[in-house]
Amino acid sequence: xxxxxxxxxxxxxxxxxxxxxxxxxxxxxxxxxxxxxxxxxxxxxxxxxxxxxxxxxxxxxxxxxxxxxxxxxxxxxxxxxxxxxxxxxxxxxxxxxxxxxxxxxxxxxxxxxxxxxxxxxxxxxxxxxxxxxxxxxxxxxxxxxxxxxxxxxxxxxxxxxxxxxxxxxxxxxxxxxxxxxxxxxxxxxxxxxxxxxxxxxxxxxxxxxxxxxxxxxxxxxxxxxxxxxxxxxxxxxxxxxxxxxxxxxxxxxxxxx
Amino acid sequence: xxxxxxxxxxxxxxxxxxxxxxxxxxxxxxxxxxxxxxxxxxxxxxxxxxxxxxxxxxxxxxxxxxxxxxxxxxxxxxxxxxxxxxxxxxxxxxxxxxxxxxxxxxxxxxxxxxxxxxxxxxxxxxxxxxxxxxxxxxxxxxxxxxxxxxxxxxxxxxxxxxxxxxxxxxxxxxxxxxxxxxxxxxxxxxxxxxxxxxxxxxxxxxxxxxxxxxxxxxxxxxxxxxxxxxxxxxxxxxxxxxxxxxxxxxxxxxxxx
Numbered sequence: 162x163x164x165x166x167x168x169x170x171x172x173x174x175x176x177x178x179x180x181x182x183x184x185x186x187x188x189x190x191x192x193x194x195x196x197x198x199x200x201x202x203x204x205x206x207x208x209x210x211x212x213x214x215x216x217x218x219x220x221x222x223x224x225x226x227x228x229x230x231x232x233x234x235x236x237x238x239x240x241x242x243x244x245x246x247x248x249x250x251x252x253x254x255x256x257x258x259x260x261x262x263x264x265x266x267x268x269x270x271x272x273x274x275x276x277x278x279x280x281x282x283x284x285x286x287x288x289x290x291x292x293x294x295x296x297x298x299x300x301x302x303x304x305x306x307x308x309x310x311x312x313x314x315x316x317x318x319x320x321x322x323x324x325x326x327x328x329x330x331x332x333x334x335x336x337x338x339x340x341x342x343x344x345x346x347x348x349x350x351x352x353x354x355x356x357x358x359x360x361x362x363x364x365x366x367x368x369x370x371x372x373x374x375x376x377x378x379x380x381x382x383x384x385x386x387x388x389x390x391x392x393x394x395x396x397x398x399x400x401x402x403x404x405x406x407x408x409x410x411x412x413x414x415x416x417x418x
Numbered sequence: 419x420x421x422x423x424x425x426x427x428x429x430x431x432x433x434x435x436x437x438x439x440x441x442x443x444x445x446x447x448x449x450x451x452x453x454x455x456x457x458x459x460x461x462x463x464x465x466x467x468x469x470x471x472x473x474x475x476x477x478x479x480x481x482x483x484x485x486x487x488x489x490x491x492x493x494x495x496x497x498x499x500x501x502x503x504x505x506x507x508x509x510x511x512x513x514x515x516x517x518x519x520x521x522x523x524x525x526x527x528x529x530x531x532x533x534x535x536x537x538x539x540x541x542x543x544x545x546x547x548x549x550x551x552x553x554x555x556x557x558x559x560x561x562x563x564x565x566x567x568x569x570x571x572x573x574x575x576x577x578x579x580x581x582x583x584x585x586x587x588x589x590x591x592x593x594x595x596x597x598x599x600x601x602x603x604x605x606x607x608x609x610x611x612x613x614x615x616x617x618x619x620x621x622x623x624x625x626x627x628x629x630x631x632x633x634x635x636x637x638x639x640x641x642x643x644x645x646x647x648x649x650x651x652x653x654x655x656x657x658x659x660x661x662x663x664x665x666x667x668x669x670x671x672x673x674x675x
Contacts, residue, residue, distance in 0.1 A: 228638060253647065272612070278631070281618065313611065318605075323602065324643075325661075329594045329657075330595055331615050332634030332668070333594050335628050340586050341583035342629060344583040348575070348579040349576070354580065355584065357530060358531060359623060361538065363619075363620035365592070366592070366595050366613075371592050371595035376428070376533060376592070377590075383485055385486055389578070393582060403660075403664070411589070
């Protein structure tokens, strides 16, 4: 398969490398920012293009891995080519957005967080797939099966919910770690102190459902501790507000239902 | 050292086992609920007592491992004995609460989450220590050093902040996993799908500061995606509210500061 990659962010980068490793050359890279396209193209030994109209006619698959906001605009600029498969990699964008431009399209959504500094084992990343018709879906499954052992057929509605759940479990979790980091730094303590606790919290939900392993003042409905914590947090109204909301939810689930 | 354990919850249980393993017999167990005291005493081969006044005079250390709300009341019932060291294990209760009853007291706060079903390697649990005087602190350090390789001297104010940071990084994180679990179950999907993402989120903050590895719609200020997610969550006002607050905080930190 010859592939054109539209996008140069973390998903585009990790996906390109995984595709190349699986024997599928990424021959062209485009990005809204031409310098980023050049940088990724150099990194993976590809050509960079400045105009989406320069996508070669013999390209088998065009992958749109740009911000959700930009997908429709990028799709509208791809030269019409009925033999080409067009995929996007977004959690929340419906397949319909591509179907407005081609009948030969699908979704390959990698359910993972990618940062430049990461090592990601792509073979265990859940790939969530959707196709505009059964033939296309089979084609996408074959490709995805060469990249990962964790292949899932998921429709647009389920994919959006999966994306929301990922925002809670990953993005918001990291933000809570960030708040913890700031609280410790302000107290002259090192974030590393929390490593064993974070590791244990992680290990628990690999073996149990999170609903079954909740701990802490909210779980115990330990009002005195929660009130003390809220008082200590009063100089940080955002954190105080989050503390209150999250605690109230935990108390509600474990004591009032 | 002969130890009396007041409390029978998860901290009392794991700490008792670790103490016994280190060669310090837990000779007596008390709990507000006598049946729980009996259960733990049977589990660790100790005696259970119904009245705190039954603590033996030759007990070297009395450990109060009850809910924060109950510490003062329990401390007030311990028979006066100037040779005995009294410790509590709470994150948020100041040492002062014990100093009202004895000059020979301290804190041994294990910064970890303990659930009945867990395997916890106590040797890597950060133990946060405080003593009512330098001699007592040395004594607590010696004991703690036999339980864990991660010993930290932390005053009452720092300890409370450490506890709050732990609530964010562990208890609230697990609650976010719980929300993710519910969202997936409602969509007919399995929570296991999120395992690789959760693992990667964990692995990242073992190697990087959370402030440096934030990802997601908020980090990208991807307004279209955030609005779509909020719309999808409208049937769950609590989750919608949390989504909005957490996203706003992330946008503010990474785009408006």
